Amino acid sequence: xxxxxxxxxxxxxxxxxxxxxxxxxxxxxxxPDPSPLLENFTDALTHPARVTQPMVxxxxxxxGPGPDDRRGADEYIAISxxxxxxxxxxxxxxxxxxxxxxxxxxxxxxxxxxxRFHHAQSQVHRFLNTTIGGYxxxxxxYSSAAASVILPHIVAPQDEISRRGVSWREIAEHSDIxxxxxxxxxxxxxxxxxGMSEHTERGYMKQAARRGARFIxxxxxxxxxxxxxxxxxxxxxxxxxxxxxxxxxxxxxQHGLTDEDFLxxxxxxxxxxxxxxxGEADGIVRNAAWAEAICGIPASEIITLAQRLHGRxxxxxxxxxxxxxxxxxxPVWLGLVLASALGQPGLPGGGYTYAxxxxxxxxxxxxxxxxxSLPQGKNGVEALIPVARIADMLLxxxxxxxxxxxxxxxxxxxxxxxxxxNPFHHHQDLARLRRAFCRLDTLIVHEHSLTATARHADLIxxxxxxxxxxxxxxxxxxxxxxxxxxxxxxxxxxxDDFAIFRDIAARLGKEKAFTEGRNVREWLxxxxxxxxxxxxxxxxxxxxxxxFWQQGVLTLPQVDDGGRLMRRFRADPLANPLPTPDGKIQxxxxxxxxxxxxxCPGHPVWREPDEQPNPLHPLWLIANQPAPRLHSQxxxxxxxxxxxxxxxxxxxxxxEDAAARExxxxxxxxxxxxxxxxxxVVNLSVNIKPGVVQLPTGAWYDPVDPKAERxxxxxxxxxxxxxxxxxxxxAQGCSGQITVIQAARFTGDAGPVQAxxxxxxxxxxx
Ligand SMILES: Nc1nc2c(c(=O)[nH]1)N[C@H]1C(S)=C(S)[C@@H](COP(=O)(O)OP(=O)(O)OC[C@H]3O[C@@H](n4cnc5c(=O)[nH]c(N)nc54)[C@H](O)[C@@H]3O)O[C@H]1N2
Ligand SMILES: Nc1nc2c(c(=O)[nH]1)N[C@H]1C(S)=C(S)[C@@H](COP(=O)(O)OP(=O)(O)OC[C@H]3O[C@@H](n4cnc5c(=O)[nH]c(N)nc54)[C@H](O)[C@@H]3O)O[C@H]1N2
Ligand SMILES: [Mo]
Numbered sequence: 001x002x003x004x005x006x007x008x009x010x011x012x013x014x015x016x017x018x019x020x021x022x023x024x025x026x027x028x029x030x031x032p033d034p035s036p037l038l039e040n041f042t043d044a045l046t047h048p049a050r051v052t053q054p055m056v057x058x059x060x061x062x063x064g065p066g067p068d069d070r071r072g073a074d075e076y077i078a079i080s081x082x083x084x085x086x087x088x089x090x091x092x093x094x095x096x097x098x099x100x101x102x103x104x105x106x107x108x109x110x111x112x113x114x115x116r117f118h119h120a121q122s123q124v125h126r127f128l129n130t131t132i133g134g135y136x137x138x139x140x141x142y143s144s145a146a147a148s149v150i151l152p153h154i155v156a157p158q159d160e161i162s163r164r165g166v167s168w169r170e171i172a173e174h175s176d177i178x179x180x181x182x183x184x185x186x187x188x189x190x191x192x193x194x195g196m197s198e199h200t201e202r203g204y205m206k207q208a209a210r211r212g213a214r215f216i217x218x219x220x221x222x223x224x225x226x227x228x229x230x231x232x233x234x235x236x237x238x239x240x241x242x243x244x245x246x247x248x249x250x251x252x253x254q255h256g257l258t259d260e261d262f263l264x265x266x267x268x269x270x271x272x273x274x275x276x277x278x279g280e281a282d283g284i285v286r287n288a289a290w291a292e293a294i295c296g297i298p299a300s301e302i303i304t305l306a307q308r309l310h311g312r313x314x315x316x317x318x319x320x321x322x323x324x325x326x327x328x329x330x331p332v333w334l335g336l337v338l339a340s341a342l343g344q345p346g347l348p349g350g351g352y353t354y355a356x357x358x359x360x361x362x363x364x365x366x367x368x369x370x371x372x373s374l375p376q377g378k379n380g381v382e383a384l385i386p387v388a389r390i391a392d393m394l395l396x397x398x399x400x401x402x403x404x405x406x407x408x409x410x411x412x413x414x415x416x417x418x419x420x421x422n423p424f425h426h427h428q429d430l431a432r433l434r435r436a437f438c439r440l441d442t443l444i445v446h447e448h449s450l451t452a453t454a455r456h457a458d459l460i461x462x463x464x465x466x467x468x469x470x471x472x473x474x475x476x477x478x479x480x481x482x483x484x485x486x487x488x489x490x491x492x493x494x495x496d497d498f499a500i501f502r503d504i505a506a507r508l509g510k511e512k513a514f515t516e517g518r519n520v521r522e523w524l525x526x527x528x529x530x531x532x533x534x535x536x537x538x539x540x541x542x543x544x545x546x547x548f549w550q551q552g553v554l555t556l557p558q559v560d561d562g563g564r565l566m567r568r569f570r571a572d573p574l575a576n577p578l579p580t581p582d583g584k585i586q587x588x589x590x591x592x593x594x595x596x597x598x599x600c601p602g603h604p605v606w607r608e609p610d611e612q613p614n615p616l617h618p619l620w621l622i623a624n625q626p627a628p629r630l631h632s633q634x635x636x637x638x639x640x641x642x643x644x645x646x647x648x649x650x651x652x653x654x655x656e657d658a659a660a661r662e663x664x665x666x667x668x669x670x671x672x673x674x675x676x677x678x679x680x681v682v683n684l685s686v687n688i689k690p691g692v693v694q695l696p697t698g699a700w701y702d703p704v705d706p707k708a709e710r711x712x713x714x715x716x717x718x719x720x721x722x723x724x725x726x727x728x729x730x731a732q733g734c735s736g737q738i739t740v741i742q743a744a745r746f747t748g749d750a751g752p753v754q755a756x757x758x759x760x761x762x763x764x765x766x
Contacts, residue, residue, distance in 0.1 A: 005485035006552040007466065008473030009114045010630055011037040011190055013197040013480065013553075016467065016487040021046045023467070023487065030480070033199040035190040039639035040629060041467065045488050049450050049636045049756040051462035052492025054084035058762060060458035065091060065414075065441035072434050072456045072706040078761035081493065085500070088459055089507035091442050095415045096132040102381050103414040104128060106135030109142065109387050110421015111631060114195045115471030115484055117523050120420025120446065120463070120497050122374040127501040128417065129377035130513040136411050137379060138387035142426050144320050145386060145733025146328035147354055149404050150600075154586040155336055156579055158354065160565050163477065165353035166315055167562030168204040168363040174349025175213050176312040178231075179338075181241050181331060182319025183217040183224025184357035187627040192360030194475030195482065200364075201357060205229045216305070218244065220622060221652075221694060222687035224319075234305070235689040238620045238738045239325050240295035241318075243606045244302065245334040247291030249341055250277045251306035254287070259343025266573055267340050268580075269588020272603050286606065294606070296689070313349055314342050317356040321624060324737035326609045328727040333604040337587050345585070346570025348563070364477040365560040369534040371474040371481055372527050383411040386732035390427060391724055394436035402729035405595040414441040419463065419497050424452035424701045424717075425632035428736040429675050429724035431711050446497050450759050451632060452701035460759075462494040469496050472524055474556075481554040496520065592730065600730040609738075611723060617673045617740040619657065619693050623718035624737065626696035635700050636756040645681035647753045649699035649716030653682050653743065654690040663745050670712075670746040671695065673739065676720035678713040679746055693743060697736075700755035714750040 002018040004026070012035045013028035023042050027034030044050075055076040059068050068074075079087075095103055106128040112120040128135040140148045144158060151158045171178060178184075189201040205228040209215065215231030217224050218241065222233045236244060252258045253274060263270040277286040284290065288299035288306075318335035322328060336352045345351035356362050385393050386403055389410075397412035416437075427433045430452075437443055437456055445457035448465045468490045473482035490496075498520060505514035518526060528545045535542050540557050548554050568576040577583025581591060593602025613620060628643040629635055644650065646668065653663065663669055669682045671693065680695055688694055695718045702715035713720045722739045726732035 002487060005487050006482060007484050007487060008195045008197070008482040009038070009041070009466070010111065010193055010195065011035040012199070013195060013473065013482055014038055016041065018487050028197050031198050033202050035199060036639060037190065037629060040634040040637035042638050044465070044634050044637045045467060046491060047636050048758045050491050051447050051450055051454060051460060051494065053462060054079050054081055054493065055460045055759065055761055056084070056087065056765070057458045060442065061765070065094070065458070067439050067441070069438050069707065071438050071443065075762035076460070076759055078764045081495070083765065084459060084461060085503050085507060088444055088461070089504045091415065092132065092504070093508060095441065099414055101128065101132045101134040102136060102383050102411050104132065104135045105413040105416040107138030107385070107387060107390070108418050108421055109138055109423070109426065110418070111193060111633070112420030113466045114473045115466050116194070116371050116373055116474060117520065117527065118466065118469060118471050118497060119374065122376055123497045123501055124417055124419050125376040125379070126374060127505060127514060129379050131505050131508050131510045134379040134381035136381055136383045136385070136413060138385050138390070140387055140731070140733065142388060142734040144323065144355065145388060146323035146727040146731040147320070147332045149731035149733070150329045150332055151354065152579070153589050153592055154333055154580065156565055161352070161354045162362045163364070164366065164562055164564065165356070166349060166351060166363065167365070167560065168201065169560065170349045170563060171213070171315060171363070172204045172207040172211070174313055175208060175315045177309060177314045178208070178213060178215045178317065179218070179309065179314060180215065180225070180317050180319070180356070181218045181335060182321045183219040183221070184215065184226070184229065185224045186226045186228070188625055189357045189360050191630055192475055192477065195473045195478050196360040196475065197478050197480040197482070199360065201360070202226065202228045220620070220689040220692045234297060234301070237294070237296040237689065238622055238692060239609050241322055242327070242330040242334050242604065243286070243291045243294040244297060245331065245338050246277050246286040246606055247288045247302050248306045248309070248338060249273070250285070250287045251303050252310065252341055253277070255307070257306065257310040258341045262343035263340060266345070266569070267585040267587050268582055269586060269603060272588040273337065276603060276605065309342055313347060314339065314344050315350055315353060317353050320355045320358045321737050323727065324734050326611070326725060326727060326735050327599065327607045328733060328735065329600055329730055330604050330607065336585065337604060340585055340587070346566040351566055361475065361477040363562060365479070365558040365562070367476050367479060367556045367558055368538060368540070369531055369556065370476040371472055372530050374523070385410065386726065388427070388734035389726065389732055390423065391429070391433050391436035394439045401732070402597065403732050404730055405591070415444070416440055417444045418453060419446035422451045422453045422632045424456065425698060425719070427724070428719055428722040428734065430701055430717070430720050431676055431709065432724050434706065446500060448494060449636070452755070455759065461500055462492060463500070464490045464494045464496050468494065470520060470524065472528065479556050479558050481556055483549045483552045485552070595730065597729040599728040611740055613691065613740050617742050619691060619741050619743060621671065621718060621721060621739050621741045622692060622694040622737065623697050623722060623739070624694065626698040629698055632698045632700060635698055648714070649680050649695060650683050651680040651693055651695035651716070652685050652688050653693050654688050655684045655686065656690050657693070657743070658682065658684050661743060661745065663743065668746045669743050671721060671741045671743050673721050673741045674710070675723070676710045676712065678716050678718065678720050679750055680716035693741065702753050702755035704750050712750060715753045715755050
């Protein structure tokens with residue numbers, strides 16, 4: 001038994017103690033509502049799905065770098081670290097010399113693990129900047145690309161609206177109605193990138209509900225609103241919130257319930273939108289009856305809801321999920337317009353906040369000084385892609401694409417380097433993604449576990465888990481800073497991402513540039529001292545590093561200025577304008593209008609997604625965030641495994657939809673569409689809207705035939721089904737949240753799930 005040490009993760013801080021191959025985990029004592037996800041650490045360390053040694057793909061080793069259709073279906077050969085590092089360095093040098101850093105993709109999207117220094121994506125960026133002068137990057141996130149692009153045009157940067165928007169404390173004290181499009185699932189709020197030592201959402205919801213605040217969740221799933229909120233469920237057809245909000249606006253307007261003073265003083269373009277929802281140009285009146293036919297909510301309920309909103313302190317929030325779909329920009333925009341039409345922005349507990357509860361960061365206080373991140377150096381490459389356009393880039397080098405008003409061209413990538421992300425988790429249309437990765441000369445992946453992405457790599461480099469190294473854990477919205485002490489030795493031959501990059505940099509003659517002469521402990525001290533210095537400047541002395549390291553936790557001073565931007569704007573819009581072209585909320589945006597995008601015009605609109613339920617694929621699939629894990633992380637571990645049935649992911653279906661297909665509770669079902677198919681175990685529930693099936697993301701991709709045009713994943717990864725298109729020409733965001741499918745009972749034999757099996761090398765290279 002090892003001595004207990006303190007540690008931190010994206011889903012909470014804890015004390016860990018090693019008992020043989022398992023960990024005892026005790027949640028951080030100050031956490032009022034610790035996350036059950038912590039259980040995933042108990043049996044992860046030595047699981048057979050860990051990567052134990054460097055490996056090279058046979059085809060790549062024998063035939064050299066180049067496009068290769070065998071990726072995802074090839075054998076591996078075990079090699080020594082010396083060989084692996086030599087191969088990686090030689091290949092990076094080859095590509096940089098022949099094609100330059102603009103042929104290297106270093107976007108490396110992914111959540112990685114908590115810990116400021118070892119944050120894998122930062123390590124990749126720093127490594128490529130300091131060794132070859134840069135890389136092609138990706139911008140924005142799978143989480144929130146559509147909102148991140150549109151919010152600065154229409155109101156303010158996303159962080160200002162989500163992280164520094166209306167706070168939970170304010171909601172508990174002031175809101176009358178919290179109208180949540182996409183709900184406020186507590187399963188989501190338990191996670192925050194960098195760490196989250198105090199889970200307070202449940203407490204705030206209870207407090208608000210006790211005071212009489214009403215939570216209304218508009219969502220296809222009842223479970224998106226937790227019991228703590230004691231609220232109401234308004235079931236809606238996926239992808240149709242924009243139509244519902246237009247009808248709410250129309251109803252408010254018809255009944256004279258809009259706050260015309262607010263709209264005139266603080267907003268631009270309301271008359272344009274009025275003309276649109278009244279159908280002046282096209283004769284389509286966007287009223288409650290019109291919306292009923294689209295979103296499945298009876299017109300009478302839409303009208304009642306509009307009337308209830310009037311005259312109350314209303315907070316409107318729109319979940320990330322809604323904008324992870326074609327035309328995802330629209331509900332984000334319309335949520336803001338609805339709050340404005342009610343005259344609420346800038347009032348305590350009222351107005352608009354984007355994605356409240358989607359992450360533990362939102363609606364919280366801020367550290368006055370945060371722990372610095374690893375400096376990434378200077379990227380000399382101009383080329384970039386919107387993050388979710390990775391397959392488009394690899395399949396269409398040189399071709400033009402639109403993005404936020406600019407025409408750009410996809411670069412021709414030869415080498416992609418990934419650490420801390422799992423594209424075969426996060427990307428859509430996995431068969432297409434495989435074809436795209438097959439175009440590369442080389443794919444290098446650092447992983448601690450044998451994800452599908454690792455199994456497509458040419459070089460797999462085994463990385464440590466945070467539990468096996470030292471780091472500092474913290475997030476700008478978490479007042480606790482943690483000394484993350486190692487609890488175990490690295491598994492097998494795993495090395496820290498930093499050490500891997502250091503040794504490759506050394507082979508390229510760039511070790512000093514990459515490390516600045518510091519080892520890990522010296523980097524932690526160096527970064528800590530920068531924070532200490534800044535804290536001293538605001539008269540908040542903290543102990544020196546050694547003392548912090550020993551005591552394990554440090555409490556940082558915070559400011560609670562949530563909602564400040566809107567409060568000041570409301571108080572005096574001329575003195576405190578918003579960062580928009582005319583300083584007002586943009587109900588019409590002249591800038592977006594000038595881009596002349598048919599799929600995202602100058603005012604918000606309802607656009608029907610071009611993939612709709614049809615006779616072949618009559619059901620909507622919701623592929624949302626998984627409750628028992630973070631994305632695909634530790635999918636093999638105990639807490640995640642407990643939530644599978646017959647070793648497969650579980651999908652939820654309405655009993656009517658099941659009966660129509662002779663499907664019963666606990667059956668294995670095949671969900672399929674034109675792109676692929678998957679197997680999952682079905683559970684039946686009346687808490688899902690009929691016509692909708694829900695299957696969370698994160699089951700590791702396990703194709704029966706990896707090279708199939710339409711692969712069958714026997715484990716239940718919904719991204720074999722989702723469509724790989726941008727949200728619109730404006731944001732080009734991920735649109736993987738919803739797609740259309742058919743479901744059928746499966747009685748065949750697809751063999752056992754192999755996703756977590758160890759990768760047995762075919763040979764060892766001498
Ligand atoms: N269909 C559909 N798809 C979606 C979504 C959806 O709603 N629907 N949601 C999207 C969203 S919001 C997101 S954010 C993405 C998430 O996509 P990702 O962030 O790519 O998912 P993770 O599973 O967190 O991947 C992190 C990987 O890093 C590895 N890792 C952890 N720590 C380390 C480390 O220290 N070093 C190295 N080298 N590796 C490490 C983990 O083992 C894991 O494989 O998925 C997106 N995909
Ligand atoms: N446990 C856990 N928590 C997480 C994560 C995780 O992987 N696991 N991931 C984190 C990350 S990176 C992110 S970005 C956030 C994501 O935050 P979100 O994207 O908001 O989370 P989701 O669970 O994908 O979606 C929330 C709910 O929206 C509903 N929904 C889907 N489509 C529609 C629609 O068209 N209209 C309406 N009204 N509702 C719809 C679904 O029922 C779904 O449950 O979650 C974070 N929290
Ligand atoms: Mo995300």
